[in-house]
Amino acid sequence: MKGIRQLADHLDISIGTVSRALNGKADVNPQTRKRVLEAAEKLGYVANQSGRSLRKGSTGVIGFMMQTGPEITGQGDTFFMSVFDGVQTVLARHDLDLVALLCSSSEDPDAYLQRTVARGFADAIILSATRRNDARFELLERHKIPFISLGRSLTDVGQPWIDLDFEGMAEAAMERFILAGHKDIGVIWPHGDLNLGYLFIERCRSILAANGIRLREENVFRAKPSEAGGYAVAKEIAARPSRPSAIALVNETLVTGLYKGLEDAGIQPGRDIAIVGRHSPHTQFLSPSLTGFSLSLHELGIALAETLLSVMPAYRQSYGDLRRRIWPMVMIEGGSG
Amino acid sequence: MKGIRQLADHLDISIGTVSRALNGKADVNPQTRKRVLEAAEKLGYVANQSGRSLRKGSTGVIGFMMQTGPEITGQGDTFFMSVFDGVQTVLARHDLDLVALLCSSSEDPDAYLQRTVARGFADAIILSATRRNDARFELLERHKIPFISLGRSLTDVGQPWIDLDFEGMAEAAMERFILAGHKDIGVIWPHGDLNLGYLFIERCRSILAANGIRLREENVFRAKPSEAGGYAVAKEIAARPSRPSAIALVNETLVTGLYKGLEDAGIQPGRDIAIVGRHSPHTQFLSPSLTGFSLSLHELGIALAETLLSVMPAYRQSYGDLRRRIWPMVMIEGGSG
DNA sequence: ATAGTTTCCGTAAACGTTTACGGTCGTTGC
DNA sequence: GCAACGACCGTAAACGTTTACGGAAACTAT
Known part of the structure; x- marks a missing residue:
């Protein structure tokens, strides 16, 4: 036909x-x-999609931009697959399709986005892996294409966003450490320019300061967001003459490597060093069990979709004025800290 | 503009x-x-993409179809992101863009594909998560759109494919077990209708049979391809009056849960039960280290892209006649079996 | 100087839809 | 019996490109 x-x-x-x-x-x-x-x-x-969208001026597809490569910046990829599933349950009701816009690790994200939006590929876009200063925001604003972001940025053009509550996480972790009497506290800061790292570190720093504790610079460990990155941090900790008695981290893929590296060095998580991190399918079988923060990815996806629709002219009236949301996480107590 | x-x-x-x-x-x-x-x-x-592709009859985009949801069917985690990165290095040379076609777990894959190809969304498609009998092959063949698959299927319309060497893996694992004197051998068969499960199990069965060993049905464990699935299998094994002395598995996400479940039951991998599996970033820090099969995902991605281009009329001459390839994996010896 | 050739550019058709507009026919209201 | 109206459908323009075609210069060869 x-x-x-x-x-x-x-x-x-x-x-x-x-x-x-x-x-x-x-x-x-x-x-x-x-x-x-x-x-x-x-x-x-x-x-035919081309004919239709040429005439209508819209495509019916929603893009979710993400970076490919062996190191998923910031999140693991069962993360995204679960989120996608949530997004789609909402989009499907409006006959919208979700596709992942894959930016190669060897390509500049800004240039990639420029290219794909100018081509008119998607009606609206969800951004992830938001950087400290993210030029993509201004780009999309300039092109007047509806978008939201998973994650805040210092760059702000007024679009809605949803961001995990990294600051609440920092507070809860630090207060827990302080209550347990820790004085020498470390933090793992994932490599790269992701804003979530800054949010987390800065809040950790301020909470500690408010309690008369200084976050020493050598206790801020930069690490690749991967198992190997966590392992490397453990090695670094083990090599220190004096090591922190507690450590908090924000990336869920780091933690298994961290555990292993510490154990290899004879340092037992939970006993010799307290650890607070993020939960994921991979962390559920660590021992001692991880004290960490958890959330429903499916629901996050639903919220993302609804928020996106709220900025799309064609759907705005069906969805209220969803603006910006700090997405709460729940702490699950474990034996690690 | x-x-x-x-x-x-x-x-x-x-x-x-x-x-x-x-x-x-x-x-x-x-x-x-x-x-x-x-x-x-x-x-x-x-x-503008719509105008251009309406006139040209081609879109310049390559689709990689995958299923979303909390359980990645067949492969884990960073698997796809690494493969994508390889695919893109090749496609970029031809100004082709890769997008992931995301089929929701609540939608029928065949219907989804039907819809997206009829719309003329992509010039060519890479299929993943191939099922034992996969109607998508016939669909794409009928629509005359170039495609390849990551994975074989009993359904065969003559398109090229690349498949990991699950059969070679089965052989190597079984022979290794036999050589080590194991008589009571178990196999984990991931849930679902993915063809790779059949390939693996059947080859295991035949190799064992050739050596006079019968793969007993109660030693074939069905499991969800997730950490939790591996854990569940471990519990099942532990509950048995007599358990297999060696076990092989094909899915890399299962293994961490399996380890943990066995340890919880006082069964130590490598000592009390031999394990052979697949390597991934998540398995690298298991102890004892996993004896498992590994491959370069980036190179696999490159091969997929080249094979796909070889079936696209516009690029056929640049790429030879890449047909079907069994993709080798290398075994990395560890302490687990 | 003329014919032939090359280089460059403009014109217009075509791709497959959607939709504003107008037209036909039958029905209703007086 | 006529006007007004509604229900339904056909016509054609428009969306933004690419490209076959032809034509106007400029240049070359005789």
Whole structure:
């Protein structure tokens, strides 16, 4: 089945009527509509995307931009797959499709985004891996394409965002450490320019300061957001003449490597060093069990989708004024700290 | 910058010339081409995707279909992100973009694919999570859209594929077990209808049979491809009056849960039960270290891209006749079996 | 100087839709 | 019996590109 032309010829009616029938417009005889629908189904006709979006000016696809490569910046990828699933449950109700816009690790994210939005590929976009200063925000604002971000940035063009409560996490972790009597506290700061790292570190620093404790610079460990990164930090800690008695981290992939590295050095998590981190499917079987923060990724996805729709003119009225949300996480107590 | 029309008016030349200049056609004055290119750059003009692909009949995008949801079917975690990165290094050379076509776990994969290909969304498609019998193959064949698959299927329409060497893995694992004197051997078969499970199990069975050992049915454990799935298998094993002395598995996400579950039951991997599995970033810090199979995901991605291009008419001549490949994995000896 | 050739550029058609507009026919209201 | 109206459908323009075609210069060869 080539196009609407063939379908119309086959039914011996005009393409206008066929189009109207297919799109559920009002002024078409119920009976002819039925004929059209059945024929389309039988012949497997689906409207060509290019023609349709050329005419309508919209594509019906929502893009979720993410970076590829062996090190997922900031999150693991079961993370995204679960979030996507939540996003789609909402989008499907509006006949919108979600695709992942994959930016190669060897390409500049800003240039990539520039290219794909100028091409008119997606009607709206969800950004992830937001950086401290993120030029993508201004780019999308300039192009007037609706978007939201998973994560805040210092760059602010007024768009809504949802961000995990890294600051609340920092507070809870630090207070827990302080209450337990720790004086020498360390923090792992994932490599890269992701804003979440800054948010976390700065809040840790201020909470400690408020309690008369100084976060010493040598206790701020930079690490790649991967198992190997966590392992490297453990080695570094082990090599210190004096090591922190507690450590907090924000990236869920680091923690397994960290555990292993510490154990290899004879340092037992929970006994010799307290650890507070993030939960993921990979952390559930650590021993001692991890004290960490957890959230429902599916629900996060739903919230992202709803927030995005709230900034899309065509859907704005159905969804209220969802602006910015700090997404809460719950702490699950374990034996690690 | 709206369209080519505005750009042409701004330069005071015709849109035809602008288009030719932009697309690197021969008959355009080098000087005007320079002018056009510079103006396009300055004004941020990029050709509209819908108009372009409507006219050309091709979109310049390659789709990689995958399922979303908390359980990545068949592969874990950073697997796909690394593969994508490899794919993109090749595609970028041809100005092709890769997007992930995300099929929600609540949607039928066949229907999803039907919809997206009929819409003319992508020029070519890479399929993953291939099932034992996979109707998607016939669908794409019928629509005459170039595609390959990561994984074989009983359904065969002649398209190229690349598949990990699960059978070689089965052979190596079984022979290793046999050589070590194991008589009671178990296998973990991931849930679902993925073909790789069948390939693995059947080859295990035949190798054992050739050595006079019968794979007992109660030693074939079905498990979800997740950490929790591995843990559940361990519990099941532990509950047995007599348990297998060796176990092989094909999914890399299972193994951490399996380790943990066994240890919780006082069964030590490597000492009380031999384990052979798959390597991934998450398995690198297990102790005892895993005896498992490993591969370069980046190179796999490159191979996938080249194979796909070899079935696309526009690129066929640049890439030879890449047909079907069993992708080798290397075994890394560890302490687990 | 003329014919032939090359270089460059403009014109217009085509790709597959959607939709504003207008037209036909039958029905209703007076 | 006529006007007004509603229900339905066909026509054609428009969306932003690419590209086949032809034509106007400028250049070359005779």
